[in-house]
Amino acid sequence: MASARDEILGRIRTALRDVEPDAEPVLSPPGARVPEALGLIDHFAERVADYRATVVHCAPDGLATAVAAALPVGSRVVVPAGLPEAVLAGITHPVRDDGLTASELDLVDAVVTCARVGIAETGTIVLDHEPDQGRRAITLVPDLHVCVVRADQVVPDVPDAFPLLDPVRPLTWISGPSATSDIELDRVEGVHGPRHLYVIVVGSAPSR
Numbered sequence: 176m177a178s179a180r181d182e183i184l185g186r187i188r189t190a191l192r193d194v195e196p197d198a199e200p201v202l203s204p205p206g207a208r209v210p211e212a213l214g215l216i217d218h219f220a221e222r223v224a225d226y227r228a229t230v231v232h233c234a235p236d237g238l239a240t241a242v243a244a245a246l247p248v249g250s251r252v253v254v255p256a257g258l259p260e261a262v263l264a265g266i267t268h269p270v271r272d273d274g275l276t277a278s279e280l281d282l283v284d285a286v287v288t289c290a291r292v293g294i295a296e297t298g299t300i301v302l303d304h305e306p307d308q309g310r311r312a313i314t315l316v317p318d319l320h321v322c323v324v325r326a327d328q329v330v331p332d333v334p335d336a337f338p339l340l341d342p343v344r345p346l347t348w349i350s351g352p353s354a355t356s357d358i359e360l361d362r363v364e365g366v367h368g369p370r371h372l373y374v375i376v377v378g379s380a381p382s383r
Contacts, residue, residue: 215295216376219329222298226351228372238323238377239265242287245321245373250284253313257306262287262323272313280312285319286369292336293329293376300324300374302347303340311347320369322349326378 220230233241242265246252254269263269270283289307290300300322302308314320330336340346351372 215329215331216326219293219295219298220374220376222295223293223300223351223372223374224298226298226372228298228351228374230374230376232376235261235377238262238375241375241377242266242321242323245375246285246287246319250319251282252285252287253280253283253309253317254287255306255309255313257309258287258289259307262289272309275313277312277316280316283317285321286313286317287321288314288323290322290324290328292339293324294331294333294336295329296332298350299333300349301336301340302349303344304347305344311345314347314349314369318369319371319373320349321373321375323375323377326376329376 216232220232223230229245231241231245238261242262246266249268251268251270252266253272253275254263254266255272266287286309288302288309291303291305291308292301293299294301302311302314304311308314330339349372
């Protein structure tokens with residue numbers, strides 16, 4: 176008597192009977208799902224906003240102004256050691272991370288970092304914690320994360336991102352503010368990270 180496994184494998188063999196052994200699989204090209212009516216940056220912005228994050232666009236020479244607008248007045252902001260001066264210029268009260276403890280990080284209001292890559296299809300931002308992004312801890316404790324993403328860092332889909340990432344580095348994948356739901360499906364934000372995500376896309380304005 177044939178087992179369920181034998182039956183399933185038999186169906187697979189039947190389905191593949193006419194397939195050449197050396198035939199190349201037909202794969203959708205990376206990024207094929209990005210709607211033609213939207214530009215890549217527009218699609219990224221819409222997907223990020225779907226997660227209840229704030230997204231703004233600015234030109235490179237307006238970056239400091241955009242960063243300042245993202246931060247509450249008088250806020251203490253932790254910054255990684257390698258944050259570019261163009262970003263740092265928009266922060267009134269920067270707190271350099273020199274190994275701050277969790278308790279010390281809990282006293283700051285926000286964190287500002289750069290990113291390694293943005294993924295349009297999923298609205299995801301990936302950090303690999305290079306000096307312009309800092310330690311993972313500084314992006315988890317403050318209540319507000321302001322993240323600067325250059326337009327040329329945005330790729331269509333997840334497969335496009337992997338060649339740009341070093342697998343031996345720590346990677347943090349961010350899709351919106353931190354949120355979870357209990358058994359009653361009540362949404363709670365800020366449990367595992369910042370309650371607020373503010374993304375500044377630099378170098379490209381929306382096409383609409």
